[in-house]
Amino acid sequence: MIEGILAGDLHPMSRPMSRPFQYLLVFVTLQAVLHAVAAGQSRVTIAEQAGQWRLLRDGEHYEVHGVGGDSQLTRLAAAGGNSIRTWSTDGLGELLGEAHKHGLTVCVGMWLGHQRHGFDYQNEAAVLKQLEVCLQAVRQYKDHPAVLLWAIGNEMEGDGKNPAIWYAVNHIAREIKRIDPHHPTMTVIAELGEGEHKLRSIERFCPDIDIIGVNSYGGIATLAERYRKSAVTRPYIVTEHGPHGPWEVGKTRWGSPVEASSTAKGKSYADGYRKAVTEQRGLCLGSYAFLWGHKQETTATWFGMLLPDGSRLAAADAMTEAWTGSPPQNRCPRITSLQIDRNDLLKPGQQVQATLAADDPERDRLDIQWALRQDGGTIGVGGDAQAEEAAIADAVVASGQAAKITIPAGGGGYRLFAYVRDGQGGAAVANVPLYVDAPIKPIPAPKATLPLVVYGDDTKATYAPSGYMGNTQAIAMTLDSTERPRAGKTCLKVEYQAADNWGGVLWQSPAQDWDGSQPGGLNLTGAAAVEFYVRGASGNENVSFMLGVIEGDKLYRDTAKAELKDVRLTTEWQKMRIPLNGRDLSRIKTGFGWSLAGQGKPVTFYLDDIRYVAE
Numbered sequence: 346m347i348e349g350i351l352a353g354d355l356h357p358m359s360r361p362m363s364r365p366f367q368y369l370l371v372f373v374t375l376q377a378v379l380h381a382v383a384a385g386q387s388r389v390t391i392a393e394q395a396g397q398w399r400l401l402r403d404g405e406h407y408e409v410h411g412v413g414g415d416s417q418l419t420r421l422a423a424a425g426g427n428s429i430r431t432w433s434t435d436g437l438g439e440l441l442g443e444a445h446k447h448g449l450t451v452c453v454g455m456w457l458g459h460q461r462h463g464f465d466y467q468n469e470a471a472v473l474k475q476l477e478v479c480l481q482a483v484r485q486y487k488d489h490p491a492v493l494l495w496a497i498g499n500e501m502e503g504d505g506k507n508p509a510i511w512y513a514v515n516h517i518a519r520e521i522k523r524i525d526p527h528h529p530t531m532t533v534i535a536e537l538g539e540g541e542h543k544l545r546s547i548e549r550f551c552p553d554i555d556i557i558g559v560n561s562y563g564g565i566a567t568l569a570e571r572y573r574k575s576a577v578t579r580p581y582i583v584t585e586h587g588p589h590g591p592w593e594v595g596k597t598r599w600g601s602p603v604e605a606s607s608t609a610k611g612k613s614y615a616d617g618y619r620k621a622v623t624e625q626r627g628l629c630l631g632s633y634a635f636l637w638g639h640k641q642e643t644t645a646t647w648f649g650m651l652l653p654d655g656s657r658l659a660a661a662d663a664m665t666e667a668w669t670g671s672p673p674q675n676r677c678p679r680i681t682s683l684q685i686d687r688n689d690l691l692k693p694g695q696q697v698q699a700t701l702a703a704d705d706p707e708r709d710r711l712d713i714q715w716a717l718r719q720d721g722g723t724i725g726v727g728g729d730a731q732a733e734e735a736a737i738a739d740a741v742v743a744s745g746q747a748a749k750i751t752i753p754a755g756g757g758g759y760r761l762f763a764y765v766r767d768g769q770g771g772a773a774v775a776n777v778p779l780y781v782d783a784p785i786k787p788i789p790a791p792k793a794t795l796p797l798v799v800y801g802d803d804t805k806a807t808y809a810p811s812g813y814m815g816n817t818q819a820i821a822m823t824l825d826s827t828e829r830p831r832a833g834k835t836c837l838k839v840e841y842q843a844a845d846n847w848g849g850v851l852w853q854s855p856a857q858d859w860d861g862s863q864p865g866g867l868n869l870t871g872a873a874a875v876e877f878y879v880r881g882a883s884g885n886e887n888v889s890f891m892l893g894v895i896e897g898d899k900l901y902r903d904t905a906k907a908e909l910k911d912v913r914l915t916t917e918w919q920k921m922r923i924p925l926n927g928r929d930l931s932r933i934k935t936g937f938g939w940s941l942a943g944q945g946k947p948v949t950f951y952l953d954d955i956r957y958v959a960e
Contacts, residue, residue, distance in 0.1 A: 387450070387490045388527040391555055391580065397627035398580035400529075402450070402493070409493075409582055409631025410668040411452065414638040415440055417655060418447045421637060424661065425668030430584060430633040432456060432499050434482040435825075441491040450493035452531070452584075452633065453486065455479045455517070457498035462856065463813025463820065464501075466509035470842060471821035472516075478825060479517050480524060487525040494528050495521050496558055496584070500535040505543035511550035518553035533558035533584045537568075541575035548577050556630065558584035563593035565617035569625045583621050583632035587650075587660065588613045591643040591724045598689060599780045601722050601758050604644055606680045606775035611659025618667045634664050641733045643724055644760065646774050652764070656772035677771035678705040683763055685750075690782045693754040699777070701746040701763045709767040715741040715748045719788040720758035720778060721864035734760075734864070735789050752779075755786030787900040790932040793867040799852055799875075799937050799955040800824075802833040807867055808936035812851030812859070815940070819843035819947075822850060828951065831878045831918045836953040841941055849940030851894060858934065861899035866934035872957040875907070875923040875937065881914030882949035888912055888941045890923065895934050904929040914950055925957075 389407070392399045400407045411428035412421060421429070429449055431440065433456040444451050457475060458464025466472060479497065486492060497517050502510050518530040532554050534543050547554055557579060561568045565586050572581055588610040591602040605613070614634060622632050639649030646652075650660040659677045666672045682702040691697065705711055717740040737759070742749045750761060759779040766772045799808050813820055819842045826838035841848050854865040875892060889910045893903035905928035909921060937955055941948060 386488050386527075387492065389493055389529060390527075391529055391630075398630065399627075400580075400630045407450075407493075408626075409452075409633065410664075411631060411633040412637035412650070412664070413585060413633050413635045414650075415443075416638045417651065418443060418449060420655075420657070422447045422449060424665040424673070426637075426664070427668075428452060428493055428631075428633070429637070430454060430496065434486075437482065437486055441486060441489045445489070445491040449491065451491050452493050452496050452582075453482070454496045454499060454533075455482065457501040457514070457517075459501050460503050460507070460510075462809075462811045463817050463850070465818050465820075466507060466513055468818060468821060468842070470840070472509075472513050474821060474823050475513070476517055476520065478823065480520055481827075483521050483524050487528065492528055494556065495525075495530050497521075497530060497532045497554070499533045499584075500560060502534055502543060502546075505534065505538045505546055508546070508550055511546050515551040515553050518551065518555075522553055529555035531556040531558045531582065531584075533560060535560050536564055537571055537575070541571055544572065544575040544577045548575075555579060557581045560585035560635075561617075561621065562587060563589040565621045568621045569628065573628070580628055580630050582630050583617075585635040586614070586617045586621065586632055587635045587648055591647060597778050597780065599722070599758060599778075601720055601760075601778040601780075602643060602724060603778065604647055604776055606683065607646070607658040607660065607677075607773045608679045608681070608775075611663040611677070614660045615663040615667060618664070623667070634660065637661075644720075644776065645718070645733060646762070646776065652772050652774070656766055656770060658772055658774065662771070673771075675709070675767070675769045675771060676706040678703055678709070678711055678765045678767045678773045680763070680765060680773045680775045683761075683775040683777050685761065685777050685779070688777060688779045691752045691779060693752055693756075693781065693783050695752045697750050697752065697779075699748045699750060699761055699763075701748075701765075701775070703746060703763075703765045703773060705767050707767075707769075709769055709771075712766045712768065713743065713746060714764045714766075715743045716762045716764070717741055717750060717753070717779075718760050718762060719755075719864075720760045721788055722758050733791055735791065750779075752781055754783065756781045756783030757785040785900065787932075788864045790864075790866045790868040793869050793872075793957065795869075795871055795957060795959040797867070797869065797872070797957040799957070800837055800877075800952060801954045801956065802835075808852035808854050809856040810850050810852050811856035812853045812935070812938065813848075814851065815848040816841075816843055816846040817848065819846070820848045820850060826951065830951075831880075831953040833953075836951050839939065839950050839952065841943075841948045843943055844946050845943035847940065847942045849938060851938035852936045854934055854936065858901070859895070861895040861897060861902035861934060864901055866901070866903070866932045867936070869925075869930040869933050869957050871959055872925050872930055873960050874925050874958055875955070876958050877921050877937075877955040878918045878953045879912070879914060879921055880918045880951050881916055882951070884914065884916045886914040886941070886948050886950050887944060888914060888939055888948075888950060890921065891935075891938045891940070892923065893933055893935050894938060901932065901934060903934050904932045918953070
């Protein structure tokens with residue numbers, strides 16, 4: 346077509362055209378083509394009639410059959426899923442393309458700062474920068490056909506009583522609507538709050554939010570009743586649901602939460618979906634089950650719908666049936682019980698017996714694996730990253746559905762896991778907590794693979810920049826600044842917006858562990874140095890950098906400390922190196938940090954490519 350225009354023979358009756366006119370026609374035609382492409386992108390609206398709400402995608406009713414997570418998308422689509430949810434815009438372009446290829450939509454999550462991580466919603470500059478990061482993503486991806494809606498924040502509201510947070514959320518929503526009127530806005534909260542006050546705050550302060558996303562676990566059975574009671578004038582989506590959370594269940598004498606089997610969890614997914622979604626059509630627009638994949642959160646198996654090898658658990662089968670009306674042809678094996686003859690006040694070297702009761706709906710041959718793991722007793726907060734808990738080698742001798750466990754030497758909590766697989770892609774898992782009455786030995790930190798990226802284009806999740814110090818109100822950090830990065834697309838921008846006092850931020854594992862009371866960190870043995878790049882906004886800024894700041898006598902303190910003091914910055918990127926040779930790196934809880942004293946004016950500097958290297 347374009348060649349024909351340039352040749353002047355678009356139509357057999359056309360006369361020769363001047364070259365400028367040809368180029369003008371090419372431009373107009375290309376604009377028309379682009380407009381046609383844009384017109385073909387999905388348009389998502391919310392329709393309400395007689396108090397009944399529906400989500401419409403390109404004019405067709407669209408109920409969200411979604412999950413949180415972005416792995417195994419082929420299997421998700423085959424199971425009847427139609428959407429995935431993200432928590433941030435990291436890697437969004439590639440993910441949108443992959444989702445579209447599988448016929449899935451994406452609820453695009455926009456990460457907003459949490460007060461518990463040090464973000465200050467009274468800091469106008471920080472709030473405006475956060476706004477711009479969100480809007481940049483909208484401008485870049487609004488025309489992609491896989492975009493379903495914009496989810497502004499996830500559980501950033503805390504107790505929900507700070508109006509500044511809601512003002513910031515609505516400001517983002519209002520500006521999104523100006524840029525993209527074709528996709529709804531949503532904000533995501535952790536449950537409804539006492540007396541449903543979070544809903545009332547959104548109703549009062551957030552008129553530009555179209556949908557309320559609710560993360561609900563133990564409370565999902567009564568979610569709709571409580572939601573209706575609040576008299577909110579907009580629909581909801583259940584943005585996370587699954588088993589009861591570790592904060593909602595009974596605990597052992599020594600404080601370890603008791604985890605249900607994957608079989609029992611499957612029923613929780615099905616029951617919750619029926620009560621909060623299926624029976625609430627007209628108010629609820631669908632759900633995102635948590636989590637299509639696996640993660641360490643309190644245990645290695647608490648929330649995952651899949652095992653690390655891709656085997657699906659009963660939760661995946663439950664959602665398949667909820668979405669399609671039929672269970673999978675070959676269902677997961679079932680665990681009816683996991684019992685141990687004694688699990689408290691055990692002594693090192695003692696032997697105990699465990700018995701598993703499991704079967705398979707299709708009578709497939711079952712393969713059973715056992716594992717004893719240390720249990721840190723850490724109850725996750727807000728999905729913060731946790732280190733995987735160590736397995737105890739040679740502690741279990743198994744014989745089918747029975748096992749003999751030799752109690753290890755270290756005191757404290759452990760968990761015995763039983764994994765069942767049917768050879769057809771289905772699995773089941775259960776665990777039981779144990780307590781050893783002996784001096785507690787710290788849980789070893791997992792061994793890191795070097796180089797380990799703390800911040801960069803391939804950032805690992807172990808260390809979180811959560812440890813805000815000093816004058817925290819003056820600190821603003823933009824993790825994905827596009828202001829002249831050293832490499833890749835982004836760098837980290839740090840602003841200390843005061844002229845006096847001092848401030849700093851530590852990268853912690855786990856987040857908010859200031860005294861070494863919680864397991865975590867990494868074994869970085871073999872690392873020769875921490876290397877990173879830094880530059881100042883105007884030059885002559887004075888900043889110190891450090892790692893390993895937790896001292897004292899707690900079990901999980903840092904085993905080494907190192908620092909570069911009073912580094913004078915220039916406006917060009919400089920490579921810095923903190924040597925680590927000769928130090929005990931067996932547990933580094935504080936992976937990186939910066940601090941500075943007031944310098945008579947605000948200070949801005951940039952960091953990039955922070956990593957532990959072997960040489």
